[in-house]
Amino acid sequence: MDSAVHNGLRLHKPDGTTFDFIPSDTGLYHIDSNMFGTTPKMWSLVTTVKDQAARYTKRQLDEAQQARRMQNIIMHPSDQQLSDVAIHHLRGCPVTKRSIQIASDVFGPNLGSLKGKTVHRPSSHVQPHTDPVPPSILERHRDVILATDIMFVNKIPFLLTVSRNLRFVTITDISNRQLATVEKELQKVVRLYELRGFRITSMLCDPEFEELRSVFPFLNPCSADEHVPEAERMVRTLKDRIRSVYVTLPFRHIPRLMVKRLVANAVLWWNALPAPDSVSTVHSPRYLLVGNELTYDKHVRLEFGSYVQTHEAHTNDMRQRTLGAICLGPTGNSQGGHYFMSLTSGERIIRHKWTSLPMPAEAIARVSHIGRRQGMPSTLTFSNRHGAELLDTIADTIEDDHPDVSDEDSDYSYHSDEDDSFVPEDDVSIVFDPAMSADPVLTFPAATGVTELDQALGNTMILNDDHMET
Structure with missing residues (x-):
């Protein structure tokens, strides 16, 4: 130097x-x-067949493949029957117990056995419950200030809201930015707070929502060159969490459905834990607005992007009993159901039973193919409501790497001398193509125990969520 x-x-x-x-x-x-x-390569923390195979020698892998072929030929006996009976009874059999163990470790359970033998079991009966808002919180914080903004992830628009003090977040993927669309989604949010006894007294928003004042008299639009600080900070936090998962995925391109669920999953888990600078250090934002908490045994079961064979309902016919799918995170319902993307149709399904497997190369290729066919990029981009890309700054990098700096934005606290003034930003226009957000989904009957809250929101939240995540 x-x-x-x-x-x-x-x-x-x-x-x-x-x-x-x-x-x-x-x-x-x-x-x-x-x-x-060039686009930098990313590390994948999802278990893949390739990663598992790298732990063994070529000879061990050849012997494992031989063991799996033998299992297929003799009509898919269990691993235990194969190792305890078959290899000893069949004269001249070169397959060893160790080869069978390696095959299971590398390839996972025998796929033919899963698809042909899996027994579909109904979910256990769950009695949903909704706790009331703690009286002390409702008494002191009944009046709520709501901040709202629009963000884009890979050009997919999302309507975000976050409440001051309660720190509760909702996010909705919207097909367009038309006022009728925004009004419909904001009505659901307002109704959610009202059902829990809260009252929206002010809604900080973009000036393009000004025409909605007749519907929402408490609307408080900022000026054209300003933004809503609390919403902007929440976008930054979600961006960090979403990217942290994205960089662990093995797919070159991820489909639009996965992007939507990745964003929704970040919001689900933000709401699931007590938030920094919230009104409660004991109760999560979800508990305050939904009335229940997520649990470890029901909702902490699969990493986003994991490969599974979902257990399908069946009769005694010849149809396969499992389907290959990619985990999209928990639904948040009491039964512990999870969202998945079917590798057959590319559509969203909800299942409560599955078998986890190492990710085969074919599954990686299939997901990437769906994403590429939809025109999705090989990177993850975040943009503000004007379409200006939200780039990382040196300050962001310092916060990410410094152990003494929290990534949970403790500066969410409200300070009138700072937060009542808006920060100017460049006005960059964006042309939005509604066709880019079209995404087919499978619909399923609502789970048992649908509450008044779900009915009021048209079953679009909490249980069988098509759009909004809470």
Whole structure:
């Protein structure tokens, strides 16, 4: 490093090329990754067949494949019967118990056995319950200030709301930004608060919602060059959480349905835990607005993006009894159902029983094919309501990497001298194509125990959610 020649750090590579790291405003040296011209590769934390196979030698893998072929040929006996009986009874059988164990570790349970033998079991009967809002909280915080904004993830528009003090978040993927669409979704949010005894007294929003004042007299639009700080901060928090999961997925392109559910899943888990600077350090925002909490045994069961064979309802016919699918996170209902994307149709399904398997290369290719066919990019982009991409800053990087800085935005607290003034931002227009957000979904009967809350919201939330996540 010679500051007289170059103000920065210069890395010399063996091929003669150099990389220049320049100082930032905070004193850290950095390099713009866009100069490389390629999309950086990401690590995948989803268990794949390829990753499992890398733990064994080529000979061990050949023997494991031989064991799996034998199991298929002799009509799919269980692993235990194969290792305890078959390999000893069949003369000259080269398959060993170790080969059978390796086959199970690398490939997971025998797919033919799953599809042909799996018994469909109905979900256990659950008595849904809804607790009232704690009286002390309702007494002190009945009046609610709501902040709302529109964000884009890979050009898919989402309507977000977050309540001051309660810290409860809703997010809805919307087909367009027409006022009728926004009004319909905001009515659901207002109704949700009213059912729990709260009252919206002010709604901070974008000036494009001004025409809705006749419907929502408590509307408080900002000016054209301003934004809503609490909503902007929540977008930043969700962005970090969504990206943290996205970079662990093995898919080159993820379908639109997966993007929507990834965003919704981030909101589901934000609401599930007591929030920083909330009115309660004991109760989660979900408990205050929905009346129940998520549980470990029902809802913490599968990572987003995991590969499974879902258990399908069947009669004694020859149809397969499981389907390959990708986990899209829990529904949040009392039965512990989860959303999945069917690898056959690419559509959303809800199931409560499944068998987890290592991710085969064919599943990775199938998901990427669906995403690529829908025109989805190989990266994840976030944009504000004007379509301006939300880029990471050096300050964001410091917060992500510094152990003493929380990523939960403790500055969500309201300060009148700061938050009552809006921060100007560039006005960048975006052309939205409604066809890009069309996404087929399978509909299913509502789960048992539908509450008044669900009925008031048209069964679009909490149980069989098509749009809004809470």
